[in-house]
Amino acid sequence: MTERVITPRNRGFLFLDSHPAGCARLVEDMWRAVPPPVAAPDRAPVALVIGSSAGYGLAATIAGLARAGIRGIGVCFEKAPGRLTGTAGWYRTAATAELARSQGREMVFLNGDAFSDAMKEQVSELIRHRFGGRLDYLIYSVAAPRRTDPDTGATYASVLKPVGEAYRTKTLVFADGGAPEVKEVETQPAEGDDIDQTVAVMGGSDWERWIDHLADRELLAAGFTTAALSYIGSSLTAAIYRQGTIGAAKAHLEQTARILDERLAKLVGGRAVTFVNGAAVTQSSTAIPGIALYVGLLRGVLGDTMMPPVAQLSELWDQLTGARPLDLDEDGRVRLDTWELDPGVQAAVAERWNTATTDTITELADLDWFHAEVRRLYGLAVPGVDYTAPVETDVPWPDSTS
Ligand SMILES: NC(=O)c1ccc[n+]([C@@H]2O[C@H](COP(=O)([O-])OP(=O)(O)OC[C@H]3O[C@@H](n4cnc5c(N)ncnc54)[C@H](O)[C@@H]3O)[C@@H](O)[C@H]2O)c1
Numbered sequence: 001m002t003e004r005v006i007t008p009r010n011r012g013f014l015f016l017d018s019h020p021a022g023c024a025r026l027v028e029d030m031w032r033a034v035p036p037p038v039a040a041p042d043r044a045p046v047a048l049v050i051g052s053s054a055g056y057g058l059a060a061t062i063a064g065l066a067r068a069g070i071r072g073i074g075v076c077f078e079k080a081p082g083r084l085t086g087t088a089g090w091y092r093t094a095a096t097a098e099l100a101r102s103q104g105r106e107m108v109f110l111n112g113d114a115f116s117d118a119m120k121e122q123v124s125e126l127i128r129h130r131f132g133g134r135l136d137y138l139i140y141s142v143a144a145p146r147r148t149d150p151d152t153g154a155t156y157a158s159v160l161k162p163v164g165e166a167y168r169t170k171t172l173v174f175a176d177g178g179a180p181e182v183k184e185v186e187t188q189p190a191e192g193d194d195i196d197q198t199v200a201v202m203g204g205s206d207w208e209r210w211i212d213h214l215a216d217r218e219l220l221a222a223g224f225t226t227a228a229l230s231y232i233g234s235s236l237t238a239a240i241y242r243q244g245t246i247g248a249a250k251a252h253l254e255q256t257a258r259i260l261d262e263r264l265a266k267l268v269g270g271r272a273v274t275f276v277n278g279a280a281v282t283q284s285s286t287a288i289p290g291i292a293l294y295v296g297l298l299r300g301v302l303g304d305t306m307m308p309p310v311a312q313l314s315e316l317w318d319q320l321t322g323a324r325p326l327d328l329d330e331d332g333r334v335r336l337d338t339w340e341l342d343p344g345v346q347a348a349v350a351e352r353w354n355t356a357t358t359d360t361i362t363e364l365a366d367l368d369w370f371h372a373e374v375r376r377l378y379g380l381a382v383p384g385v386d387y388t389a390p391v392e393t394d395v396p397w398p399d400s401t402s
Pocket residue numbers: 050051052053054055056057058075076077078089112113114115140141142143144145229230231232276277278279280281282283284285
């Protein structure tokens with residue numbers, strides 16, 4: 001037993017410790033925010049969510065359980081409690097597993113490298129022996145800094161850089177005392193094989209490898225459908241995002257969807273699509289220069305009408321399960337970002353962006369919300385949690401044997 005009071009220690013947007021009770025409460029709140037199912041499926045579909053412990057993958061898992069009645073497997077990469085607490089994703093996974101169990105849903109969580117063939121094999125064994133040998137859905141929501149290619153052993157690193165010329169942007173930082181500052185930062189353009197390396201990590205190669213691995217072992221159900229998550233974003237962040245190295249990876253992911261869609265149609269009458277989501281505060285997104293400022297301003301414009309990930313992903317499940325038809329754009333993507341890219345919203349954000357300075361930022365952006373969202377990534381600042389009370393940090397990984 002390792003009960004203690006968690007005192008938050010951070011460097012910028014990164015916190016050293018996570019709060020188990022706060023993480024559990026967040027998961028419960030997300031669950032409650034999912035609208036009830038349209039109609040209960042005849043049989044619980046079997047789903048695999050890769051990247052299930054955080055951000056959009058966590059939202060996919062919770063919305064899948066609560067709205068689409070799934071059972072299945074979640075894969076993620078988290079650190080166990082030790083000298084520090086476990087990572088927030090460790091505790092969120094424990095809480096998600098508990099919720100699934102309380103609803104009578106079989107959900108197995110595996111902690112390890114999704115890019116490895118060993119993980120693919122472990123998942124294949126589980127599908128074969130625990131889930132009737134047939135996978136209905138695969139949601140791909142990995143955001144990772146590096147990937148080792150199992151064929152070559154080469155390790156690739158993803159970078160967040162503009163392409164062609166340096167990118168100078170306003171950015172939001174919080175001084176040591178927590179006071180917000182608007183600063184300028186410059187990011188040098190991609191060089192050497194930066195683009196190829198980023199595409200190798202965040203493009204569609206590993207998604208394709210998962211599908212081929214499962215197809216080769218005949219584990220895909222008739223009509224199997226797979227979705228990967230993508231982002232387009234604002235013209236304000238285009239140089240660092242959609243036209244940058246990560247944008248090249250997203251273009252590759254979307255191209256992979258088109259290839260997989262054809263392959264799956266022939267193989268099992270299946271489908272592969274990308275879902276373009278809106279901006280959200282996650283560990284991955286806050287690492288991108290300028291995005292914190294952009295999201296804070298977006299919230300300043302939209303307030304509570306900003307669509308949270310779990311609401312977007314409830315819509316994803318409705319379209320995947322056929323409760324609503326797949327609504328594809330001319331590039332074959334489902335757009336769950338229309339609330340963000342609405343021209344009126346973008347014009348209002350651009351106007352605030354242009355005038356934002358350290359002196360004006362608190363009026364233009366919703367920084368209380370942004371600050372709290374960053375803390376909530378670690379289970380901190382969750383309403384209803386007593387942060388003065390000691391909490392058990394030595395939480396076990398959910399048992400997958402029963
Ligand atoms: N955050 C946004 O604003 C935003 C917007 C639109 C789309 N998206 C997309 O959503 C997807 C997920 O991003 P996010 O922001 O939710 O990320 P995140 O950092 O919140 O979560 C990443 C997930 O990937 C898992 N992961 C990382 N490396 C892994 C590995 N090697 N093996 C297994 N699991 C691993 C983590 O454990 C975690 O569950 C990405 O494709 C991203 O582009 C994000």
